[in-house]
Amino acid sequence: MSLLVLDDVKVHYGGVRAVDGVSFSVEPGQLCGMVGPNGSGKTTTINAITRTAKLTSGRITFDGTDIANVPPFKLRRIGLVRTFQGIRLIPDLTVRDNIRLAAEQHGHKRRKSRAGAVTPDAFSEALIERFGLSDVKNERPGALPYGTQRRVEIVRALSTSPKLLLLDEPVAGMNHAERADIANVLKELHAEGLSMLIIEHDLRMLLNLSDHLVVLNFGKLLAEGEPHATASLPDVQRAYLGGSIERD
Ligand SMILES: Nc1ncnc2c1ncn2[C@@H]1O[C@H](COP(=O)(O)OP(=O)(O)OP(=O)(O)O)[C@@H](O)[C@H]1O
Ligand SMILES: [Mg+2]
Structure with a gap:
């Protein structure tokens, strides 16, 4: 059974389709990377998972439980924990x-x-x-x-x-040595079997760490799969060239 399942998740703010029909899963023990240009809906996706953002529609299941049935303050208790972009x-x-x-x-x-x-x-x-x-x-x-x-x-x-750790840009604003240091910590946690979903603009770091990559663009899932293969897809490359994903 997947640890986390997003099924056609939408978060709309008036006319802004921050997340617009996103589906993907995180498996137990997986380190799932998430990339996408600025404003593509990454943080809002994590906000939806942790119920900081209200779902417009769709369903999110964590460890077999529909999170709509869990009060936000109980999410930590069932093992769902996040860090913030700031x-x-x-x-x-x-x-x-x-x-x-x-x-x-x-x-x-x-x-x-x-x-x-x-x-x-x-x-x-x-x-x-x-x-x-x-x-x-x-x-x-x-x-x-x-x-x-x-x-x-x-x-x-x-x-x-936590059973699943959600990290929103854990190395943003860090210098090279600090990044390497955090990358090592994440690698160790992954080796110990901790499941993680990590948003990061540092694609090189994610390619080194992840075993699954999810790419968002304009609130939609642009691609997902094995990290290197996914990052090499023409559509993903185009989003990079046209957008603002830093290649470090
Ligand atoms: N509370 C909100 N009210 C209105 N619009 C919002 C709200 N939160 C996010 N948005 C909009 O939704 C879109 C997605 O934002 P989000 O923060 O999820 O992007 P992101 O991929 O995390 O970007 P970044 O890489 O810059 O952190 C943006 O257009 C943003 O302005
Ligand atoms: Mg963000």
Whole structure:
């Protein structure tokens, strides 16, 4: 069974067809990349999945459940977690508290029943160490380099033990070294079996990481399939040349 299924999803804002009949699936353990020119509907697709945007029509199923039946605040509890295109950490909390709060609010019960004695504190500390944030865990996010803040966001999302992680441009605004660093983190998570849907303008990175690529254009699915083959399709190349997908 597919983990996530979008079936003819439409999100219209008045006359703006932000997402206009998109269907695709994410399989368990898959790292699905999503690309498309600016304004092609990528973020709105994730907004529809997380119910930040209201569906005009269509159906989205996550782990066998129609998400229309799940209140938005319960999505984390069923394992659906996202990051945003802009950073949204709590500025007055330290890195550690940002992560711990998420772990306490959303992940603890499930983890406790699965792993017995693991407390949110211990779980957060382990993630902080693993993702190289020990040196900055007592700092406030605003004091940190942009790349580090994005890393904190990813770790915060992970602290809720997601089944599917949705990442909206995780390396936007990062320098080359920071990008490589995040790419390694994503590669590791993928190797461990975490399912991910990643929006990214950095096509080269997605080609290296993904096992499936989805291309949007004007709110519609332009192409999908094996990443390299899909990126080479004439229609996709045309969208690149005519549009604004950065090739890095
Ligand atoms: N809340 C909204 N109200 C009206 N129009 C919207 C809203 N959200 C998005 N749109 C429009 O829908 C279209 C798709 O936007 P979206 O943000 O999904 O694109 P995107 O592919 O994520 O672009 P980018 O690469 O620039 O992040 C755009 O034309 C945008 O202006
Ligand atoms: Mg976007």
